[in-house]
Amino acid sequence: MTIEDRQLELLINDIYDTYGYDFSGYSRASFKRRVDRLYNLDGFTNFSAFLIKVRTDEVYFKRMVEEITVNVTEMFRDPAFYNVLRTEIIPTLATKPFIRCWHAGCSTGEEVYSVAILLQEANLLHKSLLYATDLNPLVLNAAKKGVFNLRMMKQYSENYMAAGGKEDFSKYYSANHGFAKFNEELSQKMVFSQHNLVSDRSFNEFDLILCRNVLIYFDKDLQDRAITLFDESLSLLGYLALGTKETVKFSPVQRNYEQLRKEKIWKKIR
Structure with missing residues (x-):
């Protein structure tokens, strides 16, 4: 019915x-x-x-x-995207005295842990803070714990390698009773908070904002409102990363951005 x-x-x-x-x-x-x-x-x-x-x-x-x-998410999903983050975006952030990232619509947190691993491998996690927000308090609680099903680790490890990873992926978590708990040195650089992209305002200035596969659920007006919020929250020469079917084009702030190659990453140029 x-x-x-x-x-x-x-x-x-x-x-x-x-x-x-x-x-x-x-x-x-x-x-x-x-x-x-x-x-x-x-x-x-x-x-x-x-x-x-x-x-x-x-x-x-x-x-x-x-x-x-609910958003379907996995660690290092779209490895080509994470490879661009690893090789092109993160090295440019390295010059900053402090790096702030915002994961908007972070769901259960797989993406946040993925980026934390990239920052750690670039020796930048010590001077980074990752803000992870979602409308849904239940998924935020899950994300905070950093505990994922152990059977997913094979897929996540393959994604990690395809994204240019060189380490043994299992060094980032400890396995226990069918679950993988990610190391606290990753989670201690994360701040989890409830945030509604529809009604809440900007709460900081960021160097990198990731909001992937969230805007596809919004109508055009709400997409424009969210992208304008990201624009208000992004520092000059900062980066905005969206999902594969999402774009800054045709938004009120499109003239402020240039797209990096074919990946859905935009640099704020004005």
Whole structure:
């Protein structure tokens, strides 16, 4: 059973009025697909009952946020992208007295740990700070722990090698009871915080901002708002990295940027 468009609008308004979460800028098709999935997964047959559950049960609402904002992520995903970070971006950041990175929409944190490893291998982690934010507090708690399923390590290790890694990947974590816990020297350079790209403002100036495969879920207005927020948060000659289907082109700030080759990385030039 699928939810009608007018019911979806009612849900979005109710969530905003009750919790202050604004989903109005999310791509309607993507939002509807995920709400429909949750509605059917949890056995609802009556939309009013679903709406009351979301409005009155905070635990259930958190589950809904988790379902709607979940992003598929893995360490060193798109190795070619990380290779460009390793060989071209990070060496230019090395000249700075201090390096600030922002991972917006960090999900469960695989990307943050990937970049921390690159910085450590360039001997720059000691003078770096990685801010990792997400709308969803549950995934942030998972990211903070730095614990991932051990069976993923083979894939992550292959990605790491394809991204130019030279070390034995297992040196970065300890294995225990089917899980891999990443070293604390990586996580102690990370700050995890809840942040809503729709309604929250800039909170620092950054040298590198990564927001990969988040904007595809937003409509054009919200994409423009998020990119403008990144522009306000990025230092001159800093870098903005987006997902493979995302772009700075056609945004209000596109004239401030030049693209690096074919990778979805832009340098702020004015």
